Amino acid sequence: MPQFILSRRTLMTASAALLASTALPSIARAQASGGRLVVAADSEPPNLNPAIVASNGVFFVASKVVEPLAEAAYDGKDGLAPRLAVSWEGAADGLSATFKLREGVKWHDGKPFTSADVAFSALQVWKPLQNLGRTIFKDLVAVDTPDELTAVFKFGKPTPFQLIRNALPVVTSVVPKHIYETGKIEDNPANIAPIGTGPFKFAEHKAGQYYRLTKNEDYWGENQPLLDEIIYQVLPDRAAAASALEAEEIHLAAFSAVPLADLDRISKVPGLQVVTKGYEGLTYQLVVEINHRRKELADLKVRQAIAHAIDKDFVVKTVFLGYAAAATGPVPKNDPQFYTPDVETYPFDVAKANALLDEAGYAKGADGKRFTLKLLPAPYFNETKQFGDYLRQALAAIGIDAQLVNNDSAAHQKAVYTEHAFDLAVGPPVFRGDPAISTTILVQSGIPDGVPFSNQGGYKNEELDAIIEKASETLDASARTELYKEFQKKVAADLPLINVAEWSFISVARDSVKNIANNPRWAVSNWADTAVEV
């Protein structure tokens, strides 16, 4: 039987630890720093490498570990704040872009960060492997490294620097060359336990339980990070996040982990705050996707009628409980560079919608129905499903009988984007700060079958294709912006799809969490200045 020996030494260490634990909070209070932040995570991405998978689910955890060249900012030149790059400049001919890198940055394993890492990430990871980088860096041919702190991107075709700049926060997570250069990049263990330059080091992941990140003592930011530790508590059930916040088990639930319907109640709970800022760079769009192969829907009048039949204010107020804005076109209103309100609008008008359908030659039958459509609401969000229910009713009011078809995520993607087995679909595409990143693809023709969140409705408009093509080669930022304004007008006039609303996420945080929502991609930024008051 093992004996429990209480030596004088263990007693002393134990009492010292006890003393320290009582002393710690007061130190923390004095500095308004330190401490552990516990946040809710609703998913556990299998690959945590943001250089390969540039998605919000990955960034939420990995952006604290692996940093991009620049991060989005509310103020600052071009709406950016420097991270691993301190300055950036595009050449006038659009064939190169020069990045000056930050001095004295170290990887978490102690090796220095240099331009070779940037060159490696760009050519070996972003361009060939990354979901978004494949499009944005498609013409990248080389990255010159004249010295350790300069990286010059060379393009085979003129590439608008405005696009590269707008994409910097999302597509330029830099990974260490010395870790990734041996073996297959996709199978590298650092994809599961990332190594970066960020303010936090990846400590561990217990599947189904939590991720733990710890402070990077050698971080380049002065006196940063403020937190000692971040814990991502895995709470897949949405109702659980609200209760966990109320029970003070977690400090923060980002990405609308608390359902919209609970926000009103939870905003009244003392000690909790509902924050709608900090997601401006991640705007979701509620879109009715249209299959133009269907002869009724190929008729512009029918599409206009559907647009007039949708009460956008009702959708914003009832489906989104006010946490959204009515959309006018394919670029969201909160975009500072490209948005134009000067487009065709379709006010809610059932009589006009009915008149348009009569004009188009689809008279109401004896049962009050004109024709039947198959409607597939995307299952990703509660709101897209609810909007599907609403749209069915809105269409019934103008004599269109919409039959709902519910699918799980995989079946929905297959039905809409591969098999085109839909007439109308409800989708939530994301606007990522530049229409060329993930917006023009929604209406452009010639996209192969099976590409998710792209034009799979068989829509083809040569004029629109020409504008998209021209904008992709236009180097002058203001001329390019004008082209995208033209693009918005054309889309709103011809309705290849119908933009209904745009929304973003909501955070709920305890009052003790400081410096939250201080940039437009806050939830997926590095949290170096976030603190928890004890």
Add this chain to the structure above:
Amino acid sequence: MSLRRFTRTPEAVAGVVVLALLAIMALAAPFLFPGDPQSIAGPALVRPFQDWAFPLGTDRLGRDVLAELFHGARTSLAVGLAAAAASLAIGTIVGTLAGFAGGIVDEILMRITDAFQTVPGFLLALAFVSVVGPSLGVVVIAIALSAWTGPARVARAEVLSIRERDYVASARVAGMHPLAIAFREVMPNALPPVLALSSVMVAGAILTEAALSFLGLGDPNRVTWGGMIAEGRAVLRTAPFLSIAPGVMLVFTVLGVYLAGEGIVENSAVKRGLA
């Protein structure tokens, strides 16, 4: 005489009353609430007993909860009865064939029954609906697929004893076709114990339908109680009545079906002098 005996068992009477009310609800739904029950009738999330235009309030999109409950009764009862009838029919036919034919036919049919019984019924229904795609007919078939094995076993056991009776032997001697003997002479007499299962089967089918709808595998173009509960779940903390109302309906329906069924079984058992 038997009716008097029936009315003397209070739980059976309660069951029948509940069932009658439900049937009235289901039949009256299109007259009391004409039009699409899923249409948006008023402001969203009106609480119950506040606005008498919507006695039970409205859901997140402003649909009338009472209208949805009435129309949901139609779906639940229709699916429950259809699925139970289908599984009883399949089960009885399979059981009669197996029991009457015996030998290799019996062996094959009963092993198939075993195979179906080893897969949890709900899982089977779930898989079937998610592969074929949710619609009312598919849901009925899915439930029948998972529930026909019980009646099949009971029918077979009963047929095994009946086929040795004298009148079956005399039918054979008279030169009746074996299938005619099986389905004209034997099956009708094997039915009572199988029908005794019906109340449990209807109740089970209603619950399975609700569970499928709750998981989003019901017919999305119809109101179902399970679907209502699932939709109410998102606002459980702020508007619990949206889940409670259809939940209570489900409880009453299943209870009613079960009590009424038990009453009938007991009654017929007494009549046959077994109790």
